[in-house]
Amino acid sequence: MTRRIHTTPSYAATVGIIQVVNEPQTGRDKGGMPQAEKDTLTQIYYPSALRAVRTAENDLGIPTSSRIHVQYMDTLWGAGDPSSSLPSDSAILFDDHNxxxxxxxxxxxxxxxxxxxxxxxxxxxxxxxxxxxxxxxxxxxxxxxxxxxxxxxxxxxxxxxxxxxxxxxxxxxxxxxxxxxxxxxxxxxxxxxxxxxxxxxxxxxxxxxxxxxxxxxxxxxxxxxxxxxxxxx
Known part of the structure; x- marks a missing residue:
């Protein structure tokens, strides 16, 4: 998706954010969300997704100023702390649904x-x-x-x-x-x-x-x- 956005002019001009997971399961849902699942989401999947986006942009030679923002549901959503295992990155954004x-x-x-x-x-x-x-x-x-x-x-x-x-x-x-x-x-x-x-x-x-x-x-x-x-x- 990252490659497609950057190499398709109509997308490059209009798409600035990729959200990794919209409204993942939380402890409020039926069956809850065990801590181990939160850890897998925030400590493994989230940083892996960011790395995949940035690797694709590096391969394409996309400058920092033109990189896509990668978005995660915030801590208030209830699926763990999204920033707990993310590296420093100026194009990360958090999503709040209220x-x-x-x-x-x-x-x-x-x-x-x-x-x-x-x-x-x-x-x-x-x-x-x-x-x-x-x-x-x-x-x-x-x-x-x-x-x-x-x-x-x-x-x-x-x-x-x-x-x-x-x-x-x-x-x-x-x-x-x-x-x-x-x-x-x-x-x-x-x-x-x-x-x-x-x-x-x-x-x-x-x-x-x-x-x-x-x-x-x-x-x-x-x-x-x-x-x-x-x-x-």
Whole structure:
């Protein structure tokens, strides 16, 4: 794949990252992930994959400035420390997937809108594992009780929450090196998953300048006022 990217002009102009494994098994999955499996993944497979990419680039004479970034799921994903056996390399990137619904309802099974906002505003930290540089490569506005009246996106009474929660998550993820919403378009026409439908609904800005401006909004203070940060959790 590395050779194909560098020797195909259309790929070389558009592909800058190869991800080694997307969402490997974790301890949260059925059957878990024994430490021995984590060690095999992070201590053997991960450095071998990086070595294969760099060897191909060396063979092609690719300068350091033009090398592909090699991406790994971050430690927060739960499949071990991806950097534990990697050599120093300026073109390594970490991928973070953060679907807040699961994290919130793990401790608050009857979570309300304010619980999601509080978690995003004051609890969540996507840089806690120290894996940098990092992209938040998947996130959404999905909640676990997505069909309840509390979270029915078709009910205009809930629109303000989704708009504010988008900005709260955007601000959180812009502390990293960038973010990608899941997804641009789906067959669901559900703005919690479908960025193009968010745009259509007018829930998010339509250009980069608007997104930059929204990231400057202290939406958490606007939502909670001056409540103590330990009050809800």
């Amino acid at each position: 679907y807040v619904g699961g994290a919130v309802t793990a401790t608050h099974p009857n979570a309300k809108q304010a619980d999601y906002m509080w978690y995003t505003c004051y609890i969540d930290d996507r840089l806690a594992d120290g894996d940098v540089p990092k992209l938040v490569g998947e996130w959404s506005l999905t909640v676990n009780a997505e069909y309840s009246s509390e979270f029915d996106w078709k009910n205009s009474a809930n629109t303000a929450f989704y708009k504010q929660w988008f900005v709260a998550q955007q601000r959180l993820y812009e502390r990293t090196d960038g973010w990608i919403f899941w997804s641009w378009r789906t067959q669901l026409n559900d703005p919690r998953w479908d960025y193009s439908y968010l745009v259509y609904k007018g829930w998010v800005p339509t250009d980069a300048a608007g997104l930059d401006a929204s990231a400057q909004q202290d939406v958490c203070k606007a939502y909670f006022g001056t409540q103590r940060r330990t009050k809800r959790w």
